[in-house]
Amino acid sequence: MIQNFLAYLHSNVTPGEAGNLIWVTIYVLAVFGGVSFGVIFMNWFERKVMAHMQVRLGPMRVGPLGMLQPVADALKLIIKEDLMPDGADRIVFWFAPVCVVMTAFCSFIVVPFGRTHAITDMNIGVLFMLGVSSLGVLGVIMAGWASNSHYPLLGSLRSGAQMVSYEVAMGMAVVSAVMMTSMGNGVGTLSMIKIVEAQRDQHVWYAFSFFPVGLVALTVFSFAMVAETNRAPFDLPEAESELVAGFMTEYSGFRWSLFFLAEYTSMMAVSSIATTLWLGGWLRPFPNLLNGARWDTAFSLVPALTFLLMAALCFNSAIRMPRLQSMRPNMIGLTAFGSILALVGIIALLPGIRNTVQDIFWFVSKVAGFMYMYVWYRTTFPRYRFDQLMKVGWKVLLPVSIGVVIVTALIGVRHELLALVWR
Amino acid sequence: MSLGQMLRTLLLVDLFKGLWVTFRHQHPKDLVTEQYPQERPEIAERFRGQPRLLKDANGKLLCTACGACALACPEKLIKIGSIRDPETKKKVLTEFDFDLSRCMFCGLCEESCPSDSIALSKDFELALYKREGMKLDRKALEDGVPRKVYDR
Numbered sequence: 032m033i034q035n036f037l038a039y040l041h042s043n044v045t046p047g048e049a050g051n052l053i054w055v056t057i058y059v060l061a062v063f064g065g066v067s068f069g070v071i072f073m074n075w076f077e078r079k080v081m082a083h084m085q086v087r088l089g090p091m092r093v094g095p096l097g098m099l100q101p102v103a104d105a106l107k108l109i110i111k112e113d114l115m116p117d118g119a120d121r122i123v124f125w126f127a128p129v130c131v132v133m134t135a136f137c138s139f140i141v142v143p144f145g146r147t148h149a150i151t152d153m154n155i156g157v158l159f160m161l162g163v164s165s166l167g168v169l170g171v172i173m174a175g176w177a178s179n180s181h182y183p184l185l186g187s188l189r190s191g192a193q194m195v196s197y198e199v200a201m202g203m204a205v206v207s208a209v210m211m212t213s214m215g216n217g218v219g220t221l222s223m224i225k226i227v228e229a230q231r232d233q234h235v236w237y238a239f240s241f242f243p244v245g246l247v248a249l250t251v252f253s254f255a256m257v258a259e260t261n262r263a264p265f266d267l268p269e270a271e272s273e274l275v276a277g278f279m280t281e282y283s284g285f286r287w288s289l290f291f292l293a294e295y296t297s298m299m300a301v302s303s304i305a306t307t308l309w310l311g312g313w314l315r316p317f318p319n320l321l322n323g324a325r326w327d328t329a330f331s332l333v334p335a336l337t338f339l340l341m342a343a344l345c346f347n348s349a350i351r352m353p354r355l356q357s358m359r360p361n362m363i364g365l366t367a368f369g370s371i372l373a374l375v376g377i378i379a380l381l382p383g384i385r386n387t388v389q390d391i392f393w394f395v396s397k398v399a400g401f402m403y404m405y406v407w408y409r410t411t412f413p414r415y416r417f418d419q420l421m422k423v424g425w426k427v428l429l430p431v432s433i434g435v436v437i438v439t440a441l442i443g444v445r446h447e448l449l450a451l452v453w454r
Numbered sequence: 455m456s457l458g459q460m461l462r463t464l465l466l467v468d469l470f471k472g473l474w475v476t477f478r479h480q481h482p483k484d485l486v487t488e489q490y491p492q493e494r495p496e497i498a499e500r501f502r503g504q505p506r507l508l509k510d511a512n513g514k515l516l517c518t519a520c521g522a523c524a525l526a527c528p529e530k531l532i533k534i535g536s537i538r539d540p541e542t543k544k545k546v547l548t549e550f551d552f553d554l555s556r557c558m559f560c561g562l563c564e565e566s567c568p569s570d571s572i573a574l575s576k577d578f579e580l581a582l583y584k585r586e587g588m589k590l591d592r593k594a595l596e597d598g599v600p601r602k603v604y605d606r
Contacts, residue, residue, distance in 0.1 A: 411469075
């Protein structure tokens with residue numbers, strides 16, 4: 032068993048491909064923990080960034096710079112009374128948040144954080160992710176139906192219509208990226224890992240291949256994914272001014288926090304699809320312009336330097352805190368946090384670890400970029416009306432994405448023909 | 455729709471403009487939040503806050519106990535007590551009661567005062583838990599409200 036455990040360390044594949052159950056378990060736990068931590072971080076980050084965009088401070092009181100606010104909120108939600116409305120369908124009401132969370136986390140099975148840093152490689156990875164993540168709408172409809180109340184029902188109906196109509200445009204955009212994978216050797220693939228490897232072999236991220244085409248596909252996908260996850264400006268299912276909280280109205284306490292967890296998890300999941308398909312997944316930026324061994328080394332130092340920079344920022348703001356008795360715990364906490372970051376940065380400097388870790392770093396930072404965009408959209412754009420939403424989905428995004436698929440196909444065929452002629 | 459407008463719609467120019475506006479305002483210098491007990495607000499010059507009895511450079515009360523403020527007050531909330539000093543034949547202030555719970559901070563007392571001795575100051579932290587402290591006596595008017603120091 033121990034031999035089995037150690038043998039994997041020398042292999043070059045994901046634990047799922049190697050069939051190593053122990054490592055699969057470790058990876059599942061690591062991904063689950065990492066994503067949950069990401070959700071907690073996003074809670075703080077979203078409130079902070081939103082506050083700054085609205086010229087406010089945001090959470091400041093719990094912990095240094097309000098960093099412990101999500102922890103306090105989670106604690107409050109857990110000890111809150113768990114209500115179930117009278118006349119609710121008890122079993123469906125219980126199962127709806129479980130369904131939403133399960134589907135959201137399931138899609139992370141195939142997300143490649145690096146060549147070996149995925150739970151498994153599936154030959155239909157993208158299809159699996161889209162399929163599983165669109166099962167989430169089932170949970171939303173269940174929640175609306177089981178609540179035995181008007182607002183949740185209306186919210187879930189809106190959500191159902193919205194998710195189904197944006198799924199189409201999203202799928203078309205994905206198809207165009209999948210078609211691009213066949214450009215190199217004539218064999219296309221749906222596997223998340225193979226798609227990134229195809230981008231590496233073709234020396235181009237698909238956002239920039241056939242210049243405007245890939246970018247248009249990415250744009251269509253990034254609209255559709257905001258609508259898919261019910262985020263502003265497409266947050267009609269939970270439109271506060273109209274439907275209280277949409278399908279979540281009757282949920283409270285821990286069940287509500289499960290919906291919250293699922294929302295942010297699925298945001299990360301669709302962001303990682305976008306990253307994998309168009310932004311080169313775990314590949315480092317500027318592979319063509321800045322190539323060569325020296326640049327490779329330079330880029331492999333970036334993760335460690337980022338952590339050290341964050342640590343320096345922590346120390347800086349700890350020093351600049353007002354010298355008050357009441358600020359002392361915050362100062363100590365911030366210094367400790369900075370020290371942990373510095374430690375991680377120093378560990379990431381070691382040559383052996385450096386090369387393994389940088390995949391994860393590039394992937395996560397690209398996903399983080401998308402998460403920032405989510406927050407950014409939310410503060411900037413007002414909510415769409417429902418007919419406008421449907422118009423954008425069916426009359427704009429769908430034709431554009433079909434056009435992208437056709438253009439990609441035409442360019443691809445031309446490319447193949449040219450290759451034949453040259454041969 | 456003209457060509458320029460069409461291009462604007464196609465390239466989502468207005469959306470990007472909006473995004474730029476929100477992005478720009480993230481800069482810390484734009485913050486308008488004031489962390490109140492730690493940061494004091496800037497009070498306007500003509501703000502009408504807690505009433506005070508002023509003193510001259512020698513620390514003597516300016517008030518001549520003429521009673522103009524008590525007459526001017528629309529709420530009749532100022533009570534002035536005085537005795538005549540037998541030597542100088544001048545009125546001397548003995549008590550000055552100001553019922554803050556009825557005051558509407560109109561500033562008529564301040565305006566009517568011939569010796570500029572009563573003034574509405576810039577102190578604004580007047581909230582209390584009970585009605586009792588609302589009646590300011592002469593000492594409170596001379597010293598002003600003590601400022602609470604928040605250290606947590």
